[in-house]
Amino acid sequence: MYKIVAKRELAPTVKLFEISAPLVANKAKAGQFIILRIDEKGERVPFTIADWSREKGTVTIVILEVGKTTRQLGAMKEGDHVLNFVGPLGKPAEIENYGTTVCVGGGVGIACIYPEVRALKAAGNRVVSIIGARSKNLLIFEEEIRKFSDEFYIATDDGSKGHRGFVSDILQTLINTNKHIDRVITVGPPIMMKVIANLTRPYGIRTVASLNPIMVDGTGMCGSCRVIVGGETKFACVDGPEFDAHLVDFDHLIARNRRYVEEEALSLRNYEEATSKCRKL
Amino acid sequence: MPEQDPKQRVKNFDEVPLGYSLDTAIAEAKRCLECKPQKGRKICVDGCPVGIDIPAFVKQIKEGNIEGAIHIIKKKNNLPAICGRVCPYEDQCEKMCVMGVKFEPVAIGRLERFAADYERERGLNVPEKPVSKDGRVAVVGSGPAGLTAAADLARMGYKVTIFEALHEAGGVLMYGIPEFRLPKKIVRAEVDYVRSLGVDIKTDIVIGKTITIDDLLEEFDAVFIGTGAGLPNWMNIPGENLSGVYSANEFLTRINLMRAYNFPEYDTPIRVGKKVATIGGGNVAMDCARTALRMGAEESYILYRRTEKEMPARIEEIEHAKEEGVIFKLLVAPTRYIGDEKGWVRQVECVRMELGEPDASGRRRPIPVKGSEFTMDVDTVIVAIGQSPNPLVPKATPGLQTTEEGTIIVNEEGLTLKEGVFAGGDITSGAATVILAMGAGKKAAAAIDRYIFTKKCG
Ligand SMILES: Cc1cc2nc3c(=O)[nH]c(=O)nc-3n(C[C@H](O)[C@H](O)[C@H](O)COP(=O)(O)OP(=O)(O)OC[C@H]3O[C@@H](n4cnc5c(N)ncnc54)[C@H](O)[C@@H]3O)c2cc1C
Ligand SMILES: Cc1cc2nc3c(=O)[nH]c(=O)nc-3n(C[C@H](O)[C@H](O)[C@H](O)COP(=O)(O)OP(=O)(O)OC[C@H]3O[C@@H](n4cnc5c(N)ncnc54)[C@H](O)[C@@H]3O)c2cc1C
Ligand code: FES
Numbered sequence A: 001m002y003k004i005v006a007k008r009e010l011a012p013t014v015k016l017f018e019i020s021a022p023l024v025a026n027k028a029k030a031g032q033f034i035i036l037r038i039d040e041k042g043e044r045v046p047f048t049i050a051d052w053s054r055e056k057g058t059v060t061i062v063i064l065e066v067g068k069t070t071r072q073l074g075a076m077k078e079g080d081h082v083l084n085f086v087g088p089l090g091k092p093a094e095i096e097n098y099g100t101t102v103c104v105g106g107g108v109g110i111a112c113i114y115p116e117v118r119a120l121k122a123a124g125n126r127v128v129s130i131i132g133a134r135s136k137n138l139l140i141f142e143e144e145i146r147k148f149s150d151e152f153y154i155a156t157d158d159g160s161k162g163h164r165g166f167v168s169d170i171l172q173t174l175i176n177t178n179k180h181i182d183r184v185i186t187v188g189p190p191i192m193m194k195v196i197a198n199l200t201r202p203y204g205i206r207t208v209a210s211l212n213p214i215m216v217d218g219t220g221m222c223g224s225c226r227v228i229v230g231g232e233t234k235f236a237c238v239d240g241p242e243f244d245a246h247l248v249d250f251d252h253l254i255a256r257n258r259r260y261v262e263e264e265a266l267s268l269r270n271y272e273e274a275t276s277k278c279r280k281l
Numbered sequence B: 001m002p003e004q005d006p007k008q009r010v011k012n013f014d015e016v017p018l019g020y021s022l023d024t025a026i027a028e029a030k031r032c033l034e035c036k037p038q039k040g041r042k043i044c045v046d047g048c049p050v051g052i053d054i055p056a057f058v059k060q061i062k063e064g065n066i067e068g069a070i071h072i073i074k075k076k077n078n079l080p081a082i083c084g085r086v087c088p089y090e091d092q093c094e095k096m097c098v099m100g101v102k103f104e105p106v107a108i109g110r111l112e113r114f115a116a117d118y119e120r121e122r123g124l125n126v127p128e129k130p131v132s133k134d135g136r137v138a139v140v141g142s143g144p145a146g147l148t149a150a151a152d153l154a155r156m157g158y159k160v161t162i163f164e165a166l167h168e169a170g171g172v173l174m175y176g177i178p179e180f181r182l183p184k185k186i187v188r189a190e191v192d193y194v195r196s197l198g199v200d201i202k203t204d205i206v207i208g209k210t211i212t213i214d215d216l217l218e219e220f221d222a223v224f225i226g227t228g229a230g231l232p233n234w235m236n237i238p239g240e241n242l243s244g245v246y247s248a249n250e251f252l253t254r255i256n257l258m259r260a261y262n263f264p265e266y267d268t269p270i271r272v273g274k275k276v277a278t279i280g281g282g283n284v285a286m287d288c289a290r291t292a293l294r295m296g297a298e299e300s301y302i303l304y305r306r307t308e309k310e311m312p313a314r315i316e317e318i319e320h321a322k323e324e325g326v327i328f329k330l331l332v333a334p335t336r337y338i339g340d341e342k343g344w345v346r347q348v349e350c351v352r353m354e355l356g357e358p359d360a361s362g363r364r365r366p367i368p369v370k371g372s373e374f375t376m377d378v379d380t381v382i383v384a385i386g387q388s389p390n391p392l393v394p395k396a397t398p399g400l401q402t403t404e405e406g407t408i409i410v411n412e413e414g415l416t417l418k419e420g421v422f423a424g425g426d427i428t429s430g431a432a433t434v435i436l437a438m439g440a441g442k443k444a445a446a447a448i449d450r451y452i453f454t455k456k457c458g
Helices: A022-027 A068-074 A109-122 A142-147 A167-176 A190-203 A250-256 A261-280 B022-029 B054-062 B066-076 B080-086 B108-121 B144-156 B184-196 B213-219 B248-257 B283-294 B315-324 B392-396 B434-457
Strands: A002-011 A014-020 A033-037 A045-048 A051-053 A058-064 A084-089 A100-106 A126-133 A151-156 A183-187 A206-210 A226-229 A232-235 A242-244 B136-140 B159-163 B200-202 B222-225 B245-247 B275-279 B299-304 B327-330 B332-339 B345-358 B364-368 B374-377 B380-383 B421-423
Touching: A002 A058, A014 A068, A022 A051, A022 A058, A022 A084, A033 A058, A045 A058, A058 A068, A058 A109, A068 A261, A100 A109, A100 A167, A100 A190, A109 A126, A109 A142, A109 A183, A109 A206, A126 A142, A126 A167, A142 A151, A151 A167, A167 A190, A183 A190, A190 A206, A190 A250, A226 A242, A226 A250, B022 B054, B022 B108, B054 B066, B054 B108, B066 B080, B066 B108, B080 B108, B080 B184, B080 B434, B136 B144, B136 B213, B144 B159, B144 B184, B144 B222, B144 B434, B184 B200, B213 B222, B222 B434, B245 B248, B248 B283, B248 B380, B275 B283, B275 B374, B283 B299, B283 B315, B283 B380, B299 B332, B345 B380, B421 B434
Parallel strands: A100 A126, A100 A183, A126 A151, A183 A206, B136 B159, B136 B222, B159 B200, B222 B421, B245 B380, B275 B299, B275 B380, B299 B327
Antiparallel strands: A002 A014, A014 A058, A033 A045, A033 A084, A051 A058, A206 A242, A226 A232, B332 B345, B345 B364, B345 B374
16 A cells, blocks of 8 residues: 655646655656556556655656546545555656757646656756646646746647647747757657657657557556557557657557547546535435 | 356356366265376376375375365465466376376366365465574565465575565466456465465565666575566567557456456456457467457457467367357468558458478468458457567566577576576466476475575585
8 A cells, every 4th residue: 555645736637646655766767657556446557757755755646637547546635545556667768968958748748747857957958848738727847847947938728828829839939940959858648749749850859759558567568558669569668658759650649549438438427426426425 | 077058158257167076076086096106206296397296185085085185285286276277287197197098087187176175165274384494585476486486485484575566466367367267366365375374475566677686686585586478479460559459468467457347347448349359379369269258249269370289278278268159260360450540450351371391399380371361350359379578677687698589597496697596487488387387486496495505504
């Protein structure tokens, strides 16, 4: 059992959990993830390690509520426990002094990019961060990321904060104004990462994306997480989750992530019915 | 042995063979001729990779002393209810049985299962704690190899900790072999028995990620690696990454370990269509094809590139599959999968095969017949063409060397090329059997005992 030692609501559907898992905290590096299972009947779900403290033995994750498991998790409180918590999984991000590195985070991907922003800054990069969400109340980790960035931009779909539009618009502007960019790192919804990859490809800017396929074990045993990179099949849980964005078949990733939409909808409906009944009682 | 009716059993996940009653068990045991040992060796025991004293335990059953029987079995085998269900006895102990020359061999496997079930159903017999020895051993992986090495070492008196990556112990027994062949409560009971010997099992720890082998060597006197052959093989043909194409591991893990057959009560989903094709001809393929029927498939096909004679699956498994309605398409191999606009598999294109000269495995080589391609409509495909050794630990461990096939190199005692590190089971042999993994675990436990003794006293 792994105790939730702290919980913070960052936005109505975005929550931060600090979970006691000393062995995981001990080895955690930027770019890696964990897999947790809430209870006996639960699914194994992956989340990026957003932060960690080796001293306190805790690992921080930030979750966006999208379906049954993330809602159930979102309803948990400080002092509660999750049954399983395993990691750190995946390869750590490549962190070096590349020169100018642009970090592009979208939605809950903002939390995932935070440890990379910090590590890249520490490695001596000039860090340009671009974060984006549908609306201002979904923006997270703004102050944390700003703190480690040399330049910092915000985009919201509805224009409630920063640029009205997409993170890719800002990146395009940076490129158009002849800003020298050595590397781009992007974490967010697959469609956003695809747009970023398409944007940087003609300029030959090395671009890395952190992929989020559906997983089960996270140790290379099942092949649920297979993605196509440069025409080859890779297992994102052990070969990634970060890959050369210019080589990733994003359309394949998007199609495979829709494998269980109907089952997921049923699960969520059942969960909502059960919880609303409880509230009425 | 009585079995569930095929028409009924394809609708449930309950165990297929129902087990012996006390009377049938005694009657079966009475068929044993109690052959005289030849040059001090008992021939049936020679066929047992863990060396159970078979004539002695069968004799106890004959006399109605089931506790005596299980006591004898457990001297060598800590997982008898598991082995009594999944061991390929027809190729091992029962193959050696003299009764088998003229009649049916004595059903040693079923008797083992009976004795183990009899004891478990009446409450587990916890053995007395052995004297403690000075030494600590880490075991990586909780499959049959790891469980056996751990149990033997604990009995010798060592302090043993098993580290398991998944959330439940048991390895393939838990995530691979289906409930209807090996009920999970039986695996749990035998894992609990290993715990009762004093073995500490820590789940949720991926060695090579959470803790490295080198970390373990700082805390433990020796390490045993039993991480299995968990890497699914693919044919690398077009369309293999379409939705609806599963590896056997993913398909079985979702269903067995994650209980997707109880979705939505359990959260993990699986999608099994109406026409399911399983590629392969081994036990794993049979398990998948039979599981697909239980998940509601209307047609469940086995596509195999040779003939039934060459199938590596146990005859009993092939028979069970046929009784349940699995359709065998032999001498065919898939060449590509064809998907719809949403990326779901809809068809498989196959080519017919014919058998040529024997290949390295001694089986006749399948050769594609030019121009014989045909397509079949399918909505689910399960690729069950074998597993390779799991590379995670070797990759993360300097000094540990592997062969080209990815198996960890060990000497005949199970010692790797890295000081203090031993290995056994599927990770050293490639995908094999439960009992061979157990045999390797036993051998390594004995070698670890000698190693620690020399290190401390020598
Ligand atoms: C390496 C990695 C890191 C991730 N990091 C984060 C993170 O930091 N924060 C965060 O909020 N989310 C993260 N995700 C996504 C997160 O795992 C899914 O949102 C979550 O599993 C959804 O579960 P659910 O039951 O709430 O939703 P569901 O209704 O089951 O699914 C909603 C969507 O989530 C995805 N999904 C479903 N099951 C899984 C699964 N087992 N594995 C992966 N994706 C799945 C699918 O695209 C699906 O359409 C990450 C995913 C991966 C692979
Ligand atoms: C579907 C199926 C059906 C089968 N049917 C039969 C049968 O009927 N009869 C028979 O005799 N054999 C059968 N087999 C084969 C048999 O199950 C295997 O040979 C046997 O389980 C191998 O045992 P093992 O201990 O070497 O490895 P495994 O059982 O594979 O166990 C390895 C364990 O190590 C864990 N692990 C892996 N990497 C790490 C890590 N880095 N850190 C921590 N833990 C790790 C895994 O999670 C797993 O629990 C079958 C196999 C399958 C897949
Ligand atoms: S999640 Fe199973 S192989 Fe990656």
